[in-house]
Amino acid sequence: MRALNRKLLRDLWHMRGMAAAIGLVLVGGVSTFVMSLAAYDSLALTLSRYYSEQHFAEVFAQLKRAPESLADRIATLPGVDRVETRVIAPVTVDVAGFDDPVTGRLVSLPEFEKPALNVPYLKSGRLPAPRSEDEIAVSEEFALAHGFVPGDRLDVTIKGHREVLRIVGIALSPEYMYAIPPGAFFPDHKRFGIFWMGRRSLATAFEMDGAFNDVSLTLQAGASDAEVITRLDRLLERYGGLGAFARADQFSHRFMTEELRQLETMATVFPIIFLSVAAFLLNVVIGRLVATERDQIATLKAFGYSTGDIAVHYVKLVLAITAMGLAAGIVVGAFFARGLAAVYRDFYSFPYLEFRLEPGIVASAVSVTLAAALAGTLWAVRRAAALSPAEGMRPEPPPVYRATLLERLGLRGRFSEPTRMIFRHIERRPYKALLTVIGMSLACSILMITNFQEDAIEYMVEYQYGLSQREDMTVLFTEPTPRRARYSLSRLDGVEQTEVYRLVPARLSFGHRSHRMAVRGVEDGRSLQHILDADLREVPIPEAGLVLTGYLATDMLGVAPGDSVTVEVLEGSRPVFQVPVAAVTSEYLGVHAYMKRDALNELMREGPAISAAYLAVAEGRENEIYRELKDTPRVAGTVIRETAISQFREMMDETILYFAFVTALLGGFIAFGVVYNSARVALSERARELASLRVLGFTKGEIAYILLGEMGLLTLAAIPLGFVFGIGLSAFLAHAFRSDLYRVPLIIHPSTYALSAGIILLSFALTAFAIWRNLSRLDLIEVLKTRE
């Protein structure tokens, strides 16, 4: 079979253009598959190593204040392994030369020993000495954002007192991989930092000597976190416990998990599309090859090659093309995976990245791809192998054409002969035409979902900050504050409007489902914060009753308007009450529960108390007002809206757009692969016919019209279908990516449609150019001499 192998290599070389185009599509499928899975796997591996090395806790609880002696009682709870108590407190920071508000979280380090849980990972310097007064370690992103290095000093305001702290180390923590300031939705490393400090000086500043306000636990093997949480809550209740939660609900961890889940979804969706298109292309190309090699196959069989030998020969050809695509795809995929993992590493502050390309991932890429390729060519190879030699010797019977539907409808006279040829050719092989159209549509849809993500993000920004949250600044109080504080805020110079609200930490439950969050008590006559439904209409807040984010109501709690949810307050006297759900809203960021402020105050058995205020301020006055507020006792933090918007964009740009770039590139591969291969096959099928027409006096332009006109028609048909697929795929991704953190709206801008269609048309133009060159080389004499 050596001679046959040589034939294979030469055939492959002869069809290199088409093989390369198929290879590109395969590269697309394999590389997205490998990229997503390898990045996922590496990040998951790194994360688990990081968690275990830094002893990331498994149960967390915050409380108002408890004596240190309680720690021993917590340690004796069944199922608890290790316990560590901490003091965690807010801090305001002054960075010289940076006017925006900067806040942070002070996290205590044990006074006498090394931290046992949530151990900071030191990037440089050292941890503060246990009993030092003014040493801190700073989170790496914050240090990088401002260029701090060990030895620098940091001006802070702790409980209204200005202090100067010394940076001795730069650190990271699994607890704050995704760290967001209170009142914000996204990380902002310039304006929010984590600071580790000795327990004693921190406790002294916050009157927490011999006490703690935060506790973390690890569990014994096999212990149930739900049971431990119940017991811990009971224990912490009288100390102002805010409700314990498991690692699964820890914010940073939640976010990481969501991100990794999305990578996994990507690893399924994209390769399916790429590989099915590749399978289709292989089918078309190998099918055509078999048709051109009909007589060769017959000759080989006449000389005693068996059906099996012939099948093996063509399978080898398919495998050769597939193997090239696979190898390149794995290399490209591994390269992109490293890049993608690095984007995640930087964005989520992994201390290191343990990149690996699991043999299992490669093995499944290989088997899935081979299966797709062989499935795609099964029919063509079978046809080749089963061809009876006597039949193969005879020329293929002339294809059966007939008048098309359009012509039969009496439109015959409307079309010229070449146009009629186009229609008849399409109608003769309707399934092939349909599959070609579907292939191109899939390319179009991949291009669409790439841009859809950008469009959706733009819309989220517009919705969140243009329609829903119209304040310039948010002021958060450290604890419930009398409503009259509003007047002091409105008296500040430059403040034009104020709106106050009450936030009450609570666990909402319905049946066996529950969610820990904050209930927001709002006032009527709001103009800064709008609570909107899906049609962007203001949702009225009823006198008594809750308004919930749609996703929270439907997907998380399973309640509908009219049902009553249990609200278990996690502060103060911890009342529990039943509140009916009055309406649902449509919001994309986070999940919320709204009620009237006075109704909430009444349920809390408190006076008119508030937790935060939105301010509208005169243009350019934000920083001035911020400076005035930051030394005010009871003000925990202030967020300026403009910065929130920019940080939102930055975040989305980095993560989603990397993926978008890669998929757009690969979407282009598909479009070109389909159009080019279909045109080349059509050229090969019709070379004789076209050459005959040339001999009869048709110009090159006229025969190009016959050939490319058909492709052009199919391309035009593919675009609207691609839009439909694109919308469907976008809807699927939007659905798959939903979580309580955010929901991506199904918004597709006209420019996205235009761009996707544009790339498809560009692929067609490139193909037309290549085919035009082939038509110039059409050898009229030679083509006509070949036997029919």
Place this chain on the structure above:
Amino acid sequence: MIQSDRQVTPPRTVFHAHGLTKVYDMGEIQVHALRGVDLDLYSGELVVLLGPSGSGKSTLLNILGGLDSATAGTVLYHGHELTRASEKELTEFRRDHVGFVFQFYNLIPSLTARENVAAVTEIVSGAMRPEEALELVGMGARLDHFPAQLSGGEQQRVAIARAIAKRPAVLLCDEPTGALDSETGIVVLEALETANRELGTTTAVITHNAAIAQMADRVIRLANGQIGAVESNQHKLAPAELSW
């Protein structure tokens, strides 16, 4: 002289066909390509099957060579019934016993002359070396040329080399000179004659060219799917003596 040889040692029958019928079902019409053909081919002879196009000669050859199946009738090859053979048995039969030469050469365009022959010699045992076979047909100097670089006559000689290289028991040639001018055709016929003479291969040549019949031991005339006449050639001519 050949005639007298045969009388001394009775010729062995290679093919024995009886009542061969072939009907092609072309959708709306049925084409009767063969209508009950009875035929014997003997060991070592060179037979020309002569007939106009559509007389059924290609169909007959294809059935003898195991490329096609008969609608009715039997073919025995050395006593084995080909008409009842399985696909696998037919493949083995072709591989080990038959060499084909086609009107349009049917070389694999992506393989050189040498490789085209090798493609066949690789799958059988006891074959000649490809070079040897090509030498035999006078193509020893063009071993590494691709079909596209060879003239029609050269391509056909490569095809003959490919057919004889495995030392087949029978050589079946379908209009081997049909696509060639007479001068080139004669060179090709000489190659066939050489193979028949030197290797003792039973050779059947189908043609519509009556001139070629003069080089045959026997001439079988076909018309309308039936055998019209069988003539033994008293005065065989060498290919070089032919002209058309």
